[in-house]
Amino acid sequence: xxxxxxxxxITGSAGAxxxxxRHVFSDIFRRQGVTPQIIKGDSFHRHEKAEMDxxxxxxxxxxNPLTYFGPEANMFDKQEAVFAQYAKTGQAExxxxxxxxDDAIEYGHAIGSFTPWKKMDAGSDLLFYEGMHGGAAAHSWxxxxxxxxxxxxxxxxRGKGGKGVNAAQHVDLLIGxxxxxxLEWIQKIHRDCxxxxxxxxxxTATILRRMRDYIHFITPQFAMTDINFxxxxxxxxxxxxxxxxxxxxxxxxxxxxxxxxHRFDFPEIQRRIPDSFMSxxxxxxxxxxxxxxxxxxxxxxLIRELMANKSAKSRA
Numbered sequence: 001x002x003x004x005x006x007x008x009x010i011t012g013s014a015g016a017x018x019x020x021x022r023h024v025f026s027d028i029f030r031r032q033g034v035t036p037q038i039i040k041g042d043s044f045h046r047h048e049k050a051e052m053d054x055x056x057x058x059x060x061x062x063x064n065p066l067t068y069f070g071p072e073a074n075m076f077d078k079q080e081a082v083f084a085q086y087a088k089t090g091q092a093e094x095x096x097x098x099x100x101x102d103d104a105i106e107y108g109h110a111i112g113s114f115t116p117w118k119k120m121d122a123g124s125d126l127l128f129y130e131g132m133h134g135g136a137a138a139h140s141w142x143x144x145x146x147x148x149x150x151x152x153x154x155x156x157x158r159g160k161g162g163k164g165v166n167a168a169q170h171v172d173l174l175i176g177x178x179x180x181x182x183l184e185w186i187q188k189i190h191r192d193c194x195x196x197x198x199x200x201x202x203x204t205a206t207i208l209r210r211m212r213d214y215i216h217f218i219t220p221q222f223a224m225t226d227i228n229f230x231x232x233x234x235x236x237x238x239x240x241x242x243x244x245x246x247x248x249x250x251x252x253x254x255x256x257x258x259x260x261x262h263r264f265d266f267p268e269i270q271r272r273i274p275d276s277f278m279s280x281x282x283x284x285x286x287x288x289x290x291x292x293x294x295x296x297x298x299x300x301x302l303i304r305e306l307m308a309n310k311s312a313k314s315r316a
Contacts, residue, residue: 001172002087003313006306007127008036009134009168011225012177013218014068015188021177021229022130024295029128032303037086037124041131042097044079046072049112060209069132069213076136076165083170086120086127093117126306135176135221137168168224173302176225182237183247190246204241227298228257231288252288255279256298264298272297 001007010025012018022038029036045068047055052066052073059066066072085092096115098104107115168174179187185207192203222228231254233247258264261282269284270276273294276286286294 001170003309005087005090005126006172006310007083007087007129007170008173008175008303008306009129009171010175010177011129011132011134011221013132013184013214015184015191016177016179017187017231018130018132018177021175021295022128024292025128025299028296028300028303032300032307034125034303034307035123036126036128037094037120038128038130039082039094040097041074041079041129041133042099043095043114044075044082044131044133045097045114046075048114056209065209067210067213069210069217071165071217074133074136076133076167079133079136080165080167080170083127083129083167087170090124091120091122092127094120125310129171132218133167133221134171135168135174135224137166137221137224168221172306173299174221174225175299176222176228178222178228178230180230180232180237182240183231183233183252185240186237186243186246189241189243200241226259228255229291229295230255230257231291234288249288249291254286254288254291254294256284256286256294258282258284269297 008025010018010021012021026036026038028034045052052068055066055073068074082092082094095117096103096107098107098109098111098113098115100111103109104111109115178184188207189200189203192198192206193200231249231252233252235247235251237243237247259282266278266284270278273284273286273290276284276290276294279285284294
């Protein structure tokens with residue numbers, strides 16, 4: 001962690017809604033006059049899309065599937081190095097993953113590829129990470145031994161970016177976005193199937209293929225977060241694979257868990273978030289339609305605190 005060069009990380013699985021949360025934080029930064037350096041988790045993928053697709057197909061046939069959730073597909077060691085360097089100096093190397101046509105136009109690279117690594121622009125107030133592994137830390141993982149065909153004989157299926165990594169230790173504010181799992185699957189199915197060539201069956205197969213890595217490499221992060229925002233549907237989602245639409249925000253509640261509740265003025269938070277209530281001393285429940293408001297009310301003072309500590313450290 002660094003008072004002079006703070007890091008905020010938003011972490012959540014594919015389909016959890018981290019991109020929406022990033023937009024809320026961008027609005028908070030604008031209102032607070034904060035200049036963030038934004039970095040996305042997919043920039044730390046180990047392989048370009050074509051190679052990753054090949055490895056996924058090869059490993060799936062072997063019965064030990066490779067997924068985007070695990071360390072074989074991600075450079076967690078590089079992520080930790082970037083976090084550590086930024087915390088120390090306020091700068092580090094970064095690159096962009098070209099996800100769609102807009103990225104291809106903006107950066108001049110093919111979809112599914114990466115831009116070259118280059119030094120971040122100077123002058124940012126903090127580093128803001130959004131992706132699936134903001135709380136990447138090997139000590140929170142457990143893993144079975146394996147012998148997939150795409151790794152050398154006898155090696156543990158961990159990859160260079162797994163063992164000994166603790167990127168989370170450099171994060172000053174770690175926030176988890178964790179919908180109820182059936183809701184997460186519904187959101188992923190509808191998002192994926194909005195693209196050409198996707199079917200519910202293909203997305204369901206992807207969910208099944210990723211399940212083991214989801215349990216080992218996504219879920220453990222939420223035990224280390226400072227705050228978790230969990231959207232819970234108030235309509236029937238018992239069969240997510242036939243759901244015709246995504247439950248709306250007004251058909252949901254948000255369960256917000258605080259690791260250190262003593263830092264927060266809950267009566268004031270409840271006053272500012274209509275119809276919210278405390279279900280436990282460390283848990284606030286709010287209407288689903290108030291999630292963006294809850295993010296602003298809860299996180300804005302934390303960002304102000306980070307900036308105040310940064311100013312104090314700079315003057316020291």
